[in-house]
Amino acid sequence: MKQRLAAIGTVEALPHRVAAFLSREIESGDLNPGSLLPTEQQLSEKFGVSRNVVREAIAQLRADGMVEARQGIGSFVLAPEQRAAIRIDRETLKEGQNMERLFELRCILEAESAALAAERRGQEHLDAIKAALDRMSGEERWEDGSIDADLLFHREIARATGNSYIHTFISFVCEQIRRSIYYARLTNPLHDLVEVNVGEHVRIYEALVAGDPAAAEAAMRAHIIGAADRVGVKLPTSRAQRADGRK
Amino acid sequence: MKQRLAAIGTVEALPHRVAAFLSREIESGDLNPGSLLPTEQQLSEKFGVSRNVVREAIAQLRADGMVEARQGIGSFVLAPEQRAAIRIDRETLKEGQNMERLFELRCILEAESAALAAERRGQEHLDAIKAALDRMSGEERWEDGSIDADLLFHREIARATGNSYIHTFISFVCEQIRRSIYYARLTNPLHDLVEVNVGEHVRIYEALVAGDPAAAEAAMRAHIIGAADRVGVKLPTSRAQRADGRK
DNA sequence: GCATTCCAGTTGTAGGATGATATGTATAAC
DNA sequence: GTTATACATATCATCCTACAACTGGAATGC
Numbered sequence: 274m275k276q277r278l279a280a281i282g283t284v285e286a287l288p289h290r291v292a293a294f295l296s297r298e299i300e301s302g303d304l305n306p307g308s309l310l311p312t313e314q315q316l317s318e319k320f321g322v323s324r325n326v327v328r329e330a331i332a333q334l335r336a337d338g339m340v341e342a343r344q345g346i347g348s349f350v351l352a353p354e355q356r357a358a359i360r361i362d363r364e365t366l367k368e369g370q371n372m373e374r375l376f377e378l379r380c381i382l383e384a385e386s387a388a389l390a391a392e393r394r395g396q397e398h399l400d401a402i403k404a405a406l407d408r409m410s411g412e413e414r415w416e417d418g419s420i421d422a423d424l425l426f427h428r429e430i431a432r433a434t435g436n437s438y439i440h441t442f443i444s445f446v447c448e449q450i451r452r453s454i455y456y457a458r459l460t461n462p463l464h465d466l467v468e469v470n471v472g473e474h475v476r477i478y479e480a481l482v483a484g485d486p487a488a489a490e491a492a493m494r495a496h497i498i499g500a501a502d503r504v505g506v507k508l509p510t511s512r513a514q515r516a517d518g519r520k
Numbered sequence: 521m522k523q524r525l526a527a528i529g530t531v532e533a534l535p536h537r538v539a540a541f542l543s544r545e546i547e548s549g550d551l552n553p554g555s556l557l558p559t560e561q562q563l564s565e566k567f568g569v570s571r572n573v574v575r576e577a578i579a580q581l582r583a584d585g586m587v588e589a590r591q592g593i594g595s596f597v598l599a600p601e602q603r604a605a606i607r608i609d610r611e612t613l614k615e616g617q618n619m620e621r622l623f624e625l626r627c628i629l630e631a632e633s634a635a636l637a638a639e640r641r642g643q644e645h646l647d648a649i650k651a652a653l654d655r656m657s658g659e660e661r662w663e664d665g666s667i668d669a670d671l672l673f674h675r676e677i678a679r680a681t682g683n684s685y686i687h688t689f690i691s692f693v694c695e696q697i698r699r700s701i702y703y704a705r706l707t708n709p710l711h712d713l714v715e716v717n718v719g720e721h722v723r724i725y726e727a728l729v730a731g732d733p734a735a736a737e738a739a740m741r742a743h744i745i746g747a748a749d750r751v752g753v754k755l756p757t758s759r760a761q762r763a764d765g766r767k
Numbered sequence: 768g769c770a771t772t773c774c775a776g777t778t779g780t781a782g783g784a785t786g787a788t789a790t791g792t793a794t795a796a797c
Numbered sequence: 798g799t800t801a802t803a804c805a806t807a808t809c810a811t812c813c814t815a816c817a818a819c820t821g822g823a824a825t826g827c
Contacts, residue, residue, distance in 0.1 A: 286810075286811095287810080287811075288579065288810095300691075312776080312777060312778085313777075313778070314776095314777080322811080322812085323811060323812045323813070324812090324813090325572065325575075325810095325811065325812070325813085326810090326811070326812085328576065328778090328779090329575065329576060329579045332535065332576050332579055332580060333579065333580075333583050336580050336583050336584070337583075342778070342779095343777095343778080343819090343820085344777075344778045344779060344818065344819050344820080345776080345777055345778060345779095345818075345819035345820035345821080346776095346777065346778080346819085346820060346821085347776095347777065347778075348778085371684075371685075374683040374684060374685050374686075375685055377683055377685075377686070378683065378685045378686055378689065381628065381629065381632045381686075382628065382629075385628045436621040436624055436625065437618075437621060438618075438621050438622055438624075438625045438693075439621075439624070439625055439628075442625065442689065533779070533780095534779080534780075535779095535780095559807080559808065559809085560808080560809070561808085564782095569780075569781085570780055570781040570782065571781085571782075571783095572779090572780065572781070572782085573779090573780065573781085575809090575810085578809095589809065589810090590788090590789080590808090590809080591787065591788050591789075591808070591809045591810065592787075592788035592789035592790075592807075592808055592809060593788085593789060593790080593807090593808065593809080594807090594808060594809075595809085
């Protein structure tokens with residue numbers, strides 16, 4: 274039986290599709306920890322791809338700590354305790370609506386991050402955030418320099434929460450978004466909107482200075498929704514509305 | 521010139537050795553971000569291995585976000601901060617207060633997840649969540665089976681948000697916490713608290729059935745704070761208080 | 768009964784062939 | 798001279814076959 278791999282119109286590479294399929298089977302429990310994966314030969318026939326492709330797919334699973342291959346025997350499914358990495362690959366990012374979901378996640382993390390930062394920030398944090406803001410405002414056009422400064426602004430806020438995990442996660446998510454925007458090569462007239470963008474950042478900064486968590490959260494939420502909008506991503510409004518209803 | 525690969529007493533596979541070598545070259549700055557890797561052919565000759573091995577090595581680097589391969593051109597070295605993967609190693613997890621930070625992150629993600637799920641859940645999601653809840657209540661003692669069911673409960677809620685990234689992040693964070701608890705081998709009398717734990721889950725479930733985002737969020741927040749407390753982790757109360765003030 | 772040998776199955780590696788894609792170049796048309 | 802088209806080249810992506818290394822168990826010999 275030849276398994277049809279998802280993704281008809283996509284451009285994903287074959288190894289990635291195979292890895293994604295197996296990964297889902299493991300996550301869903303169809304393949305129990307300790308059990309053996311089908312042989313490379315079988316998988317090759319099942320998916321209608323070469324053994325080479327299967328090997329690359331398994332190598333990816335192994336890198337993620339999901340399976341362990343042993344020569345002469347096969348690949349064992351490992352227990353989830355041993356997984357130590359989270360990964361978002363570019364192929365899945367390119368699939369249309371994923372951007373929307375990523376922005377949604379970012380909105381959640383950053384809104385709380387801003388609120389926490391408003392409570393916990395010290396003077397050195399404010400200084401670092403202000404420095405990033407100045408670098409951003411200095412640029413007349415929206416180009417690489419100001420994008421770096423923008424990211425730095427958000428990362429400094431995350432750092433001010435004092436929670437390194439929040440910092441790590443936000444850095445990661447922001448980087449994913451920046452990259453996918455870069456690859457999408459959006460041709461929007463972003464340059465005209467620099468003032469809007471800077472203005473949103475200023476409001477966040479002022480709320481942080483004031484030490485007002487609710488205001489910081491609201492300002493950040495508005496900023497993320499605006500940023501998503503500027504790259505053509507419409508966030509589901511329910512979250513925003515509920516947040517607005519609160520403040 | 522044939523390059524000698526490290527590996528004196530090692531038994532590591534060739535692709536891993538090649539990947540490690542290239543990885544070190546990138547880390548050390550010998551290969552600048554933006555530059556092209558040598559072609560597969562050249563690497564194959566340089567290391568004295570087959571192109572197949574080189575391809576698997578590059579696939580590994582790509583999976584870690586260190587390079588990006590583009591058909592017809594080559595593999596570009598990406599900037600180090602552009603990692604496509606997050607890794608959290610066990611050593612950092614063991615350091616005391618990291619648990620507290622991890623729970624804080626979990627609280628943020630899961631609270632919003634519950635709220636979103638309350639808005640978006642379909643009947644099949646409720647069924648899956650209920651099934652996990654039943655499995656959990658069925659157990660008399662707090663052991664592996666019920667821990668699995670507990671995790672499943674949370675992951676099913678995350679799945680009901682319809683946002684695969686939220687699902688991924690929550691699965692990851694929960695797994696990290698479960699793992700560190702497992703390794704810590706806490707000897708608390710957890711068994712006595714099963715009813716409390718199940719009760720908290722029931723309240724979350726009821727809020728989801730009712731489709732009440734605010735209630736779901738509050739119940740989840742209370743649950744996470746309680747769960748943290750039961751393993752001896754005190755969450756900073758500020759977040760919880762602010763949340764309470766809203767509902 | 769026990770050790771040894773052999774064999775089938777599986778992963779690991781090698782190397783070539785072909786398809787898909789990007790880039791540069793030369794040729795032709797205007 | 799400029800543009801456009803076609804071609805050649807370089808590279809990754811995939812497929813294929815073959816063989817080496819390793820494992821587990823079955824057959825064999827004693």
